[in-house]
Amino acid sequence: MLLQVITSILIMGGNAFVCSFPRHRKSYTAIQYLLTRHNHHRQQHCHVLRSPTHHYQSQANFIRINDHLQQHARSHYTHTTTRLRGMKTNNAYNDASTSTSTTDATTINNNTHDQRIEQDCAREKRRERLHHQLSERGINATTLSNAAHRAVTTTEGFDPQFGKSAIKAYRSYIDPKPSKLESILRENVDVSSNRYARQIDFLSKKHRSREAEWVRHIDTSTHRRTFPLLLVLDNLRSAANVGSIYRSAEACGCTMVVTTGITPHPYGNGAEKLAKSALGAERMVGTRHFTTTMGALEYLRECWPGLCLVGMETTERSRVYTEFAYPGPIVLEDGEVESTTTEISTGEDFSGGDYDDSSSSSSSSSSRGVALFLGNEVSGVDTEIMPLLDEVVEIPMFGKKNSLNVAACAPVVMYEILRQWGVSSS
Numbered sequence: 001m002l003l004q005v006i007t008s009i010l011i012m013g014g015n016a017f018v019c020s021f022p023r024h025r026k027s028y029t030a031i032q033y034l035l036t037r038h039n040h041h042r043q044q045h046c047h048v049l050r051s052p053t054h055h056y057q058s059q060a061n062f063i064r065i066n067d068h069l070q071q072h073a074r075s076h077y078t079h080t081t082t083r084l085r086g087m088k089t090n091n092a093y094n095d096a097s098t099s100t101s102t103t104d105a106t107t108i109n110n111n112t113h114d115q116r117i118e119q120d121c122a123r124e125k126r127r128e129r130l131h132h133q134l135s136e137r138g139i140n141a142t143t144l145s146n147a148a149h150r151a152v153t154t155t156e157g158f159d160p161q162f163g164k165s166a167i168k169a170y171r172s173y174i175d176p177k178p179s180k181l182e183s184i185l186r187e188n189v190d191v192s193s194n195r196y197a198r199q200i201d202f203l204s205k206k207h208r209s210r211e212a213e214w215v216r217h218i219d220t221s222t223h224r225r226t227f228p229l230l231l232v233l234d235n236l237r238s239a240a241n242v243g244s245i246y247r248s249a250e251a252c253g254c255t256m257v258v259t260t261g262i263t264p265h266p267y268g269n270g271a272e273k274l275a276k277s278a279l280g281a282e283r284m285v286g287t288r289h290f291t292t293t294m295g296a297l298e299y300l301r302e303c304w305p306g307l308c309l310v311g312m313e314t315t316e317r318s319r320v321y322t323e324f325a326y327p328g329p330i331v332l333e334d335g336e337v338e339s340t341t342t343e344i345s346t347g348e349d350f351s352g353g354d355y356d357d358s359s360s361s362s363s364s365s366s367s368r369g370v371a372l373f374l375g376n377e378v379s380g381v382d383t384e385i386m387p388l389l390d391e392v393v394e395i396p397m398f399g400k401k402n403s404l405n406v407a408a409c410a411p412v413v414m415y416e417i418l419r420q421w422g423v424s425s426s
Helices: 002-012 014-020 025-044 052-136 141-153 164-174 178-186 189-211 239-251 271-278 293-303 357-364 406-421
Strands: 223-234 254-260 286-290 307-312 340-343 369-374 391-394
Touching: 052 141, 052 164, 052 178, 052 189, 141 164, 164 189, 223 239, 223 293, 223 406, 239 254, 239 271, 239 406, 254 293, 286 293, 293 307, 307 406, 369 406
Parallel strands: 223 254, 223 369, 254 286, 307 369, 307 391
Antiparallel strands: 223 340
């Protein structure tokens, strides 16, 4: 019986046993276990092994186990093969990734190197063009370059010949910040270098002017003298002109500036643009706005009866502004002109909005003075208003143009009025 079992193993499972032995030690152990169990049954149950049925059942069980072992060997072989292929694929992918990464890094390094070369070339070109523009303006570009270098490499500070602002402008163009580099590179180098050269020239001159002790650039006075001189702006359209007139009015000691119609004023439309040319003077001069010029004229006739209303316009009946005697304030015994001294402080709102009618009528209604009417830049003073004025004057013109800019006319006539009144700078 044992010979039959061994023969069956060798015939039916020998190949599986031999093939599985090197790789599947578990399968080999299972066969040994079956042989050992078979010998054990033979020794104790010989009469059962002689039974044809038991022999058939033992052989069938062995065949089933052998089939299972062969199937397990095939699945293990398939799994091992697939795993080896996967490992080869992963190794190939890793090798390819490493090669790609190395290539990309090399490309990036090459691009970065090329960009640095381009930036250096662009920087040298900007420097060359800027130095050329500075030389044309009489600025020693080499000295400025050395001053900019010392400002960042030493503790000497900024060169007093150029000042901080000019040196910073030079550096910002030659070595701009990353946020501004792209915009500078897009712009034409001749255009940008010309603009920066003009800026550096202006900032250098501004610095030297501020450093000069004999030049005054700061409003140091805390008081201003005022005279019975008023301005009426009849529907002026330019906020820049109005701001310039406010500055001239403050300089000439005007008591008030009256605006009418569409004229920009400090407390209405165009206040921001007006302030750019007025530079704070609009806060030091009294002001009042009327919807119509006729309303302003009636206000002056009622509250300032002593004023002479003078219009500035080129007409057939106009007189040259120097030929008219402007009625003015009383001259005191010591020769000083009667005026009002007002305390002011920089940045403080002197007018406080509309002019105070009660204070004006009580202090100036009996005083003689002048209210100067200035008209629109194109149409001039309203033709309905001119017949109601006391006098119309003009500035003589020796060119082809008929008139001057309104902001240029105002100070010319105002200083003539003060000259006739005998006002001195002391």
